[in-house]
Amino acid sequence: MTGETDLGKMLASLQPTLREGEYVFCTMGNGRYGDHPELEPIASFLEAEGLTLVIPKPRADQHGMVYEGVFRCITLSVHSSLAAVGLTAVVATQLANHNISANVIAAFYHDHVFVPAHRADAALAALQALGTARP
Numbered sequence: 574m575t576g577e578t579d580l581g582k583m584l585a586s587l588q589p590t591l592r593e594g595e596y597v598f599c600t601m602g603n604g605r606y607g608d609h610p611e612l613e614p615i616a617s618f619l620e621a622e623g624l625t626l627v628i629p630k631p632r633a634d635q636h637g638m639v640y641e642g643v644f645r646c647i648t649l650s651v652h653s654s655l656a657a658v659g660l661t662a663v664v665a666t667q668l669a670n671h672n673i674s675a676n677v678i679a680a681f682y683h684d685h686v687f688v689p690a691h692r693a694d695a696a697l698a699a700l701q702a703l704g705t706a707r708p
Contacts, residue, residue, distance in 0.1 A: 576652045576682070584663065588650035589700040595630040595690050597640035598676075612636060615646075616678050616685075627678070627687070644676065645693035647700060649684045660684065664700065671699045 596615065601608060604624025606617060616627040633640055653660050661677050664686060668675040673696045676687040688696040 576657065584660075584703050587700065587704050589647045589686075589697055590650055591693055591697050592646040592648060594645075596627050596644045596646055596687060597630050597633045597638070597642065598644070598687075599626050599628060599633060599638045599640050600624065601626065612638070616680075643690040644687040645690045645696075647686045647688060647693070647697055649686065649700070652682050653679075653684060663703065667699050667703055668696055671695060673699065 599612075600623045602623040604619075604626075606619060606624070608624065609626065612626060612628045612632045614626040614628050618625045628638070630640075630643055632638075649660075649664070661679070661684065664677065664684070665675045668686070668688065673688055673692045675696075678685045678687070686696070686700070
């Protein structure tokens with residue numbers, strides 16, 4: 574199934590959903606993909622400085638991991654194409670207009686927006702408002 578590329582259609586079917594749980598971003602200086610499965614990462618990215626893992630906060634606390642900030646994840650339920658133009662910009666701008674930071678991870682089917690945990694409800698409401706907006 575091909576993902577959507579039309580920005581208007583993507584916004585009309587955005588359907589943001591707040592995932593259960595809290596997440597943190599941790600880094601492993603000499604980490605490699607596959608390291609630390611006990612942390613149950615939901616995402617990872619290998620940077621020059623080390624391996625970044627997005628993990629459930631309880632796992633981080635249990636293993637004494639260092640992190641800055643606690644986040645909630647809002648999944649944009651629309652199946653957006655990886656070649657789509659503008660969705661991330663519109664989402665980030667909408668959240669910025671509400672003074673909410675956005676850390677976006679694009680996966681194959683959906684985009685996932687990590688927002689500060691204490692602003693999750695406000696972020697969800699702001700993104701739901703995009704469902705009736707047009708670019």
